[in-house]
Amino acid sequence: MITAFVMVHADADRIPETAQAIADLEGVAEVYSCAGDVDLVAIVRVREHDELADVIADRLSKVSGVQDTSTHIAFRSYSSRDDASAFSVGLD
Structure with missing residues (x-):
């Protein structure tokens, strides 16, 4: 499985709609809105390198509200912990 992290600059008034449209794309595992240099981070997981394009x-960069993207391809993963548990810390 190939994992890519796509940093997305989006129209400020369309961030929620843009995030949901990206999340609905086949091959997109997750989308996070965030503070900092980018508006959204999309996690793309595909089986073949050619599928990234x-x-x-062909699809993510053409979603309404997307201004610009920057893609970072993961070489390997160093964490085996459950991501869901990390985001639930302190929510008991």
């Missing part, structure tokens, strides 16, 4: 260049 289909998901990111």
Whole structure:
């Protein structure tokens, strides 16, 4: 499985709609709105390297509200912990 992190600059008045439209794309596992240099971070997971172009260049970058993207491809993962538990810390 190939994982890519796509940093997305979006129209400020369309961030929620843009995030949901990206999340609905096949190949997109998750989308996070965040503070900092980018508006959204999309996690793309595909089986073949060539599929990255289909998901990111052909579909994600053309979603209404997307201004610009920057893609970072993961080489390996160093964490085996459950991500869901990390986001639930302190929510008991």
